[in-house]
Amino acid sequence: MQKMPNWADVVLVPVLSLVLAAIISAIVILAIGHNPIDALGIMVKGALGNSANVSYTLYYATNFIFTGLAVAVAYHARMFNIGGEGQAYIGGLGAALACLYIPWPHWTLALIGGGVAAAVFGAAWAAIPAYLQAKRGSHIVITTIMFNYMAYPLLNFLLNGPIKAGGMEPATPSFAEAMHLPNLSAILGAVGISFSDRGPANFALIIALLACVFVWALIWKTKLGYETRAFGESESAAKYAGIKPTKIIMIAMLISGGLAGMMAINNVMGEAERLVLNAVEGAGFIGIAVALMGRNHPVGILIAAILFGILYQGGAELSAELRIPREMVTVIQALVILFTGALDNMVRMPIEKLFVAFGRKGAN
Amino acid sequence: MDLLAFFDIAVLDGTVRLGVPLLLACLAGLFSERAGIFDIGLEGKMLISAFLAAGVSFTTGSVWLGLIAGIMASVVLSLLHGLASITFRGNQLISGVAINFFASGITVVAAQAWFGEGGRTPSLSGAARFESIQFPGALTRIRDIAKADLPMKVYSELLSGHTIIVYLCILIVPFVWWTLYRTRFGLRLRAVGENPGAVDTAGISVYRMRYSAVIICGVLCGLAGAYLSTGLQAGFVREMTAGRGYIALAALIFAKWRPWQALGATMLFGYLQALAIRPDILERAIGIRVQTQVLDALPYVLTVIVLAGFVGKAIPPRAGGEAYVKER
């Protein structure tokens, strides 16, 4: 028996969860002495007010698409990858090494070389927790968190030593001019749309959209995706059907880590054009909220990523204008995870009851 | 090389200081997980308690009021976790993650709104902090201790000079053991984490047992967090828990969900943390200078190693992580 129509499950429940998260966020803003309506206005204006701001919003959204997809792919195999943050850090290292030590003659080649290096490094950082989960049953949530904590000292060491540029800042030298990815304004300009070049959105956005298509096809159209979903739904049934747990866990986590690592195409290669210490800025964690809110589906993730892009960019304006710290975004992110993930039933059950009640009436 | 340096009194003293919050958090996790509720939100509960304890202590000048405030904040998050995982049968991992992020964000937002010092509280002093308790006759000045003989060093540095919370901790492990294995509450708690159906059919409310467990978990996390900001340090700084909640969970698995073993496991991690902040002693012990970043990563690396290998066969409570649904 189906309790409620599909549209309610896909649209109504997440939207209601979001509304709840928004209400609590408004209460928090109220509690620290600001008007939530004003705050919302500042955020929306800051995120969408002009094309430079939109560029920032899209830049952040690009980050979140990568990390959101990373969480989603692992989630389909019932692996909770909280290590996106660390994997993105190490992916950045891979991209930086590829761009610093290989003289790519053109940005397209750098994109391929750097992107592959980022993916490989990110995947490698996910590989150990994945292996420990598959072979030794070590809890992947704790191990991926530990790997987040390890990624930072590793970069801290490298950026203060072996790959440090001159000067005080812990960062690598800038990549060569030829490797810089085109800005979104250049891309849109090529098709006759004028767009500000003062924002950081860049070619990585195209790659992120391609990644959405890739993940969609992978999960829903291929045999590997079929096996991954079967394993994620029921490990015992997967074993019966001859689906190998170790293989699924490893592949899903490697793809997940690779996607998180590929975020470096955007933030390291596309924006900073060098590797700085705190390059990821929590995007790995926001990926969790994005994936949950997007129901682990690329379309949902795309929408959720843009929403969080607005939040993140708007949050920057908020901190500039009202001196509300950027961490307000973390609070909202937590509330989104809470309502769309953990408290899903709280929203779902009353709606299901309503549909059952109305369904009965309709049948009578 | 001077292997004896591994047993340097200052490091052992640090072990106790740093091990205590881990122990409290680990026992918090023990209550929750023994009742069948996985809790990766220990971190967030400690963090929010650390913040509120410091904030209230500073504002009121009383560390005890701060402690109560911290514990209450932690319990509120515990109840939220209970609501998600017990009442609404949500995913316990996701709920824990949400709580951690919530604490991580709200502490900074609130600290900024409250004190305007960039997400921290002002430094605490006097009655706004847990003072060290000096044993009679114990030496207090570092210079004197350095010159004293070994028994005096042990007495003055390792045994004397801790806060009340540390001394309370000495009693807490046997108390937890006794509660778990010798009382009706303990029997029911262990049963509800193994087979909630058995508890339910015996006429005991599964919800009530599980809510009690998460509340105890909240109190202990609150204690741990308050100790961090008002005992170990003098004030709250952002992210001051630094992964202790997760390390406590690893210790819990290492201890196979048993109280005495939890003491051993958390003291081991406390020792590693104590060693990590004393590169000089480590250098003396092994004769090589170790990069500070390596030391920073050390507790986390060892947590992974413990989870990967030395645990042996850790069988978690059988009903752990799953919401209770009555069978038809």
Add this chain to the structure above:
Amino acid sequence: MTAPAPAIELVGISKAFGPVQANKDISIRVMPGTIHGIIGENGAGKSTLMSILYGFYKADAGEVFINGQKTEIPDSQAAIAAGIGMVFQHFKLVENFTVLENVILGVEDGFLLRPSLTKARKELKQLSEEYELHVDPDAVIEEIGVGMQQRVEILKALYRQADILILDEPTGVLTPAEADQLFRILGRLREEGKTIILITHKLREIMEITDTVSVMRRGEMTATVKTAETDPAQLAELMVGRKVLLQVDKVPAKPGDVILDVQNLNVTDAQGVHRVKNVSFNIRAGEILGIAGVAGNGQSELLEVLGGYEKGTGTITVNGQPIDLTGKYSDGQSRRKRGIAHVPEDRQREGLVMNFSAWENTAFGYHSDPRYQKNVLFMDHAAIKADTAEKMERFDVRPPNPLLAAKNFSGGNQQKIVVAREIERNPDVLLIGQPTRGVDIGAIEFIHKQIVALRDQGKAILLVSVELDEIMSLSDRIAVMFDGRIMGERLPQDTNVQELGLLMAGVQGDAA
């Protein structure tokens, strides 16, 4: 003289789960000092009714009278207080607790455990002697057998001073001998004036021990009769609502060459327990070998090794060619390529992915089949859906909608989806475990016919079932497993339930 008040009287009980009406206006009277049977198919609503009586569910309507007094039973605590004890089908015991700890759980005498334990130990000794319920109070539950675990459950109820005892499918996990012992205990309890409600789907048990029997069908109580005044055929008809064939129609087997040959198979599970011990047998073309035995005697592991998802040692050949028991090609998909199809014992945990749609489940295990691939990269969903629709029609799966998730089908239709998937592949060997567990009688008949038809096409079939009736009526040869060993082989026409029962209990016959 007036008749005594009924120990239990239910009046007009109704209960719905969402749109499903589990109990419809049920009334029943159970007289004190009697054994009252409630019989019905799976899903007829027996367990729901008893759960209401035990305070597990709240009835939507209706009243409960205990010893003539109207009684509200909002929770289990109230049921216990009213003198009701329940032995569930799946025991409600804490596995790593001792017998004593399980007995006192919920009725401790104070905050400290020690006095309760001392008191319970004394009382348990008394109860054991009184009712021949022998158990070791300090044994840990996971280390004792199911028969003894069941006695612990009965003791738990008696320790709580139950006068009314409800047993839900109590013999499912017992050997015939253990079942006999249980019935002796129940008889003894009846002598002591206890009232017993026995829920079962086995007609034999009803006839053997009950005084009165009530029949349930689709949530309704269809009849209550004195056991002495009825017979199994009448009860079966009342259960199903029409005359049923209790016998499977089949012609004698014409066995051909050996298809499946198993020699010296041993299985040790992940916990290091030796589950299957030196098992050898073969199955010829056109033959059904039935494996009888009480659940948990190595049959599941035997199926799992043959099905490719448990490791074992020994030799297994199909058509004379050995199959791998370890390594890269020891998995379900490799087995299927070798012509071994497998209907697993537990369709919900293994045979199906409950959240997958019917078409996704039809490809399950065969998802590498070239027919299901569009090209090297993608699967051909349209082809799978078409195939599913066809199979659903042939097996009369209702509703015949390939897009519906497996969890939304009834037990019988779920099983049909699995059986269709495995049989329609035209395998050489069919492994089939508990083919009709939780399946309604109509579907049972259908599935039995399919199994026999497959045999008649010359396939080798290994049937594992804990239902002796099913084994007896379907098998051409019967092997009995006990404690991981094959205790002996019999021909169905040359044996009877008593003899098989002894083998199931590990008593070696002379000819074995």
